[in-house]
Amino acid sequence: MGLKTRLIAMNFLQFFVWGAWLISLGGYMIVTLNFTGVQVGSIFSTMGVASLFMPAIMGIISDRFFNAERVLGVCHIFAALLLLAASKITDYPTLYIIMLFNSMLYMPTIALANTVSYNALERKGFNIVKSFPPIRVWGTIGFIAAMWIVDFLGWTKNANQLYVAGGAGILLGLYAFTMPKRPPLKIRDARSLANSVGLDAFVLFRNKKMAVFFTVSMFLGAALQITNLFGGAFLDDFKTMYPHSFGVQHPNLLLSISQISETLFILTIPFFLQKFGIKKVMLLSIFAWVLRFSLFGIGNPGNGLYLLVFSMIVYGMAFDFFNISGSLFVERESDPKIRASAQGLFMIMTNGLGAFFGGILSGWVVDYFTTNGVRDWQSIWFSFSGYALVLAVIFPIIFKYKHIKEDIVE
Template identity: 35%
Template sequence: MNSTTRFKLSAMMFLEFFIWGAWFVTLGAFLNNNLKATNSEIGSVFSTQSWGAIIAPFIIGLIADRYFNAERILGVLHIIGAILMYQMYSAPDVSVFYPYVLAYMILFMPTLALVNSVSFNQMKDAEKEFANIRVFGTIGWIIAGLLISFAFHWDSPEGIQAGLLKSTFLMAGIASLVLGLFSFTLPATPPKVAKDEKIKVGDILGLDALKLLKDKNFAVFFISSILICIPLAFYYQNAGLFLADIKVSNPTGKMAIGQVSEALFLLAIPVFFSKYGFKKTIIVGMLAWAVRYVLFAYGNAGNLSFMLIIGIALHGVCYDFFFVSGQIYTNSKAGEKFKSAAQGIITLATYGVGMLIGFKVAGLITDMYKTGDVTDWKMVWIIPAGIAAAVFLLFALLFNDKTKSEIAAKAV
C-alpha cells in the first residue's frame, strides 16, 4: 500500500469514528438536559442504533454489493448525514428529534461496513495491515471527546446549563460533510456481485450461519452474547448522563479513557487466548461488566472518583475480552463457508436484537429509579451488574468448548 492510500484510509477511519464520538457519548445528557426527555424516550432514541444495525445488511447487500462503488455510497450517506445532523441540532423537542436520529442511524450504521470494505480492498494482507489503519478510528473518537471536554467545555456544568451540548451535532455535521466530500477521492471499490445475480434475503442476513446453533457450546455463546448486551446498553445510554448528573468534571474527556483502554487490551487478547483459552478470556470480560457497574454504583465525583475512572478504564476488558474474543471464536467455529454469514448473524443478534432489548430495559429501569430531577444511580447500576453476573454464571456453567489450541492459534 503506498503512502497516499495509507493516508487516505487513515483519514477516512479518523473521521468516521470522530463523527460517532462527537455526539453519541453526550447524547444521553443532551436529551435529558436540552430536550427534557424521559429515560424511556432516551432509551428509544438510543435504540435507533439497533434499528440501524438491523437494516444495514440490506443497504450493503442490496445496494453496495451490486450497483455502486462503496466509496461513492459512503460519500452520499455522509453528506445526507450532515444535513440530518443539522436537523438534530435544530430540533426543539424529542418528538421532532427522533425521526431525524432514526434516519441518521439507518444511514450511518452501513458506513461502518463500508469503511472496512474500502480498506480491505486496498490490502494484500488485511490481518497485518488493517489494525494500523483502524487504530485511527479509535484516535478520532478520543479526539472528539477531548475537544468536547477540554477545548470547548460543552459538557461542563456551565456548558450544560447554557445548552451548549447541542453544539456537538454541529461539530459532527461538519465532520460528516468533510468525510462525505473526501470519500469521492478514496480508492475505487467497485461492487463485488453482478447486478443480475440473484441475492436471497437469507444470504444478506447470514441465516445459513444459524446451523452453527446445533453446536451446544456455540448456542450458549450466542444466547450469552444477546443477554450481555442488556448491561452494555446501560453503559452507552447512561454513562455520559450519569457522570454529568453527579458533576464529574470533563466527563466526555474522561470517558475517552475507555477507548484508550480498548486499544490497549486488544493487544492482550492473543496472550490470554494462548495461555487461558477462549472460555476463561470471555468470562473475564463478562465479570468485568459486573465489576465496573458496582464501581459506578458506589463511586462519586469526590473522594471516590477513582472508582469511576477504574470503571471507565475497564471498558477495554469489557468490550475486547467479550466481543472481539467472540468474533474470533465465531470465526474459528464457522469454517470457510460460513465465516461472513456467521459474523453477520452475531452482529445482528448483538447490536441489533440484544441492544434493542437492552436500551428498552435501561430506559424503563432508569425511569423507575428517578423521582423528579433526582436519579437513584446506585440502583440504576446495581441492576445491570446483577444481570452481567447472571450471564457470567450461565456461561461459566454451561459452556464447555475444549478447542483451546485451535482458537488460540487463530488469535495469535
C-alpha cells in the first residue's frame, strides 16, 4: 500500500470516529436520556475545555519524549475505550466526566494526525502544500460516511453510535502504530509550552487590528457547534407533525449536506480572499451564520425542507470562510517567528474559549425557550441568528483593515 493511500486511510478514520457521534449525540441525550439543554451544551463544551491545553501538552510529549504516531495511537485507543464506557451511562454527571476525558484525548489527535502526515510526506520528498489537501479531504468524507452509517442503521437516538465510534477508534489506534515513525525532535528544535499554546503570540494583542480579530473570532467561535449540538433534537421534534419526512427519518443524512458543502466551499477561498480580502470574507461568513440559523427557524422537514437544505448549503460558507480564511489571515499577519504560536492562539480563541462559552450559553437559550418539555425552536434559532446579526453589525465598524489585492496569493 502506497504512502498516500495509508495517510488517506488514517485521515478517513480520524474523522470517521468524530462523525459517528458529534452530530447525533445531542439528539440522543435530549430525546433518549432527557437531558436539559444546559447539560447537553456543557458536555459539548468539554471539547472547548480540552482544546485550551491538551493539544499543547500532547504536542510537547510528541516533540520531546515519544514518537508522534505512538502518542496518536495511545490517545485514540484510550479515547475509544471511554466512548465504549459512555455507551453504558445514562446519568449526566458520569457522562460529563467521561466525555471530558474523551475530549482531552481526542482533540489533540487532530493536530497529531497532521504532524504524522506532514512528517511522512516530507520524508518521502512530497510537497506538503500540494499533497496534503487531497489527503485531508478524505477526513471529511470519513466524517460524512460515519454519519450516514449511523443514520441508515437507525442509531441516531441510541448509544450504538458510540459503539461505532469506539470500534473505529480502537482500529485507528492500532493502525497508527504502523505509520511512518516520527521520533521526538532535538531539544533545540522542540517547541516550548508557551509556544505550543500560543502564549508568546499574545504580543499580537498589542496590535489593535489583531486584538479585534481574535476577540471577534472568540465570539463567532461560539456559533460553530450550535447546530451540531441541537440539530438532531430539532428534527426529532417534528416526528409527530411529519413522521414520514426525510429529515425526521434520516436526520444525519440531511445534516451531512453541511459537511458536503464545506468540502466545496474550501475550494472557493483563494478566489474570495484575493478578490475581496479578509474583512469582507469574514463578513460573508457572519451573514452566512445569520442565514443558517434563520433558515432553521423558518424551515421544517415537511413543506419547509428546501429551507433546511439551503441552510445546510450555506453552512459551508459560514464555517470555511471563518475557520480556514481566519487561519490564513493569522498566518499572513503574524511574524514568522511566532506563526505556530499564533495558530495556537487562534485555536484557543475559537475552538477553546469560543466553543466552551457557545456550548454553555446555547444550552441556556434552549432551556429558556423550553416549557414542560416543549421546545420553541423558532425562538431558539432566531435568538442565535440575532446573536450573529449583532456580530455582523459590530465587526465591520471595529475591524479596521484595508485589502490590498496584490497581497493575497493563491
